[in-house]
Amino acid sequence: MLRAMSEVNVKAGIECILKRIEEAYARRPAEHVKMAKPLLVAVSKTKPVEMIIESYTAGQRHFGENYVQELVEKAQHPDILQHCPEIKWHFIGHLQNNKINKILKLPNLYMIQTVDSEKLATGLDSAWGKIHGDNKTPLSVLVQVNTSGEEAKNGVQPSETPALFKYIHNNLKNLKLEGLMTIGAFGFDYTSGPNPDFISLMNVHRLIFEENALEPHAVQVSMGMSDDFEKAIEAGSTIVRVGSAIFGFRPKKTA
Numbered sequence: 001m002l003r004a005m006s007e008v009n010v011k012a013g014i015e016c017i018l019k020r021i022e023e024a025y026a027r028r029p030a031e032h033v034k035m036a037k038p039l040l041v042a043v044s045k046t047k048p049v050e051m052i053i054e055s056y057t058a059g060q061r062h063f064g065e066n067y068v069q070e071l072v073e074k075a076q077h078p079d080i081l082q083h084c085p086e087i088k089w090h091f092i093g094h095l096q097n098n099k100i101n102k103i104l105k106l107p108n109l110y111m112i113q114t115v116d117s118e119k120l121a122t123g124l125d126s127a128w129g130k131i132h133g134d135n136k137t138p139l140s141v142l143v144q145v146n147t148s149g150e151e152a153k154n155g156v157q158p159s160e161t162p163a164l165f166k167y168i169h170n171n172l173k174n175l176k177l178e179g180l181m182t183i184g185a186f187g188f189d190y191t192s193g194p195n196p197d198f199i200s201l202m203n204v205h206r207l208i209f210e211e212n213a214l215e216p217h218a219v220q221v222s223m224g225m226s227d228d229f230e231k232a233i234e235a236g237s238t239i240v241r242v243g244s245a246i247f248g249f250r251p252k253k254t255a
């Protein structure tokens with residue numbers, strides 16, 4: 001089993017993606033130069049702990065998971081705790097209020113990328129306060145935006161995003177609101193022009209940094225996955241979430 005898994009060369013995969021990130025960043029048009037160089041979040045969902053350790057050994061620090069139970073198991077796994085002391089976990093899946101405590105108690109939790117309601121934000125804020133008291137550094141979060149308008153997708157509508165952003169930014173002191181995230185429609189055909197999800201998120205980004213008198217680079221933008229992270233970077237992305245291009249094909253989860 002383990003032999004078969006390690007046929008994917010994770011180290012080479014990470015190096016290749018980092019190089020492609022650099023190149024896409026160099027191609028980014030001048031109007032976006034104020035945005036930060038993108039951070040690679042390696043999406044390790046459904047992949048074994050061994051592969052995470054292999055990536056960590058190759059220098060990767062930021063990892064994304066989108067199933068609560070899987071993150072709970074991996075973040076507390078003895079091998080991860082021993083070999084990956086500085087790992088930074090990003091939760092990138094849908095989070096229900098009744099699962100907040102499970103996630104927030106995990107070691108090395110770095111960011112929740114999927115805040116899409118006042119209720120969830122308030123729940124995270126009060127839970128973080130209870131767990132860590134007032135002296136703890138705030139929990140980093142992103143607001144998830146449903147840029148594609150698909151019913152099945154989570155996220156707040158673009159038109160409602162500035163209000164949610166402002167609410168969190170002004171009221172929830174245990175949260176450090178770092179920016180915006182979108183998943184976007186799958187399989188966009190780039191021969192038909194630029195990706196409307198990326199344009200939509202960058203428009204919301206602009207509205208938000210102007211309205212809140214923030215520097216553009218102070219509002220992160222998480223967009224781009226294996227198939228389109230270079231396009232996303234050219235459009236202004238500062239966080240890309242790449243899974244299968246590093247870890248190999250991922251069978252669809254049925255449960």
Ligand SMILES: *Cc1c(COP(=O)(O)O)cnc(C)c1O
Nearest residue numbers: 043066092225226241242243244
């Ligand atoms: C699975 C997942 C990714 C990574 O997808 P790949 O196509 O394998 O790169 C990125 N973001 C989210 C929210 C995901 O669930």
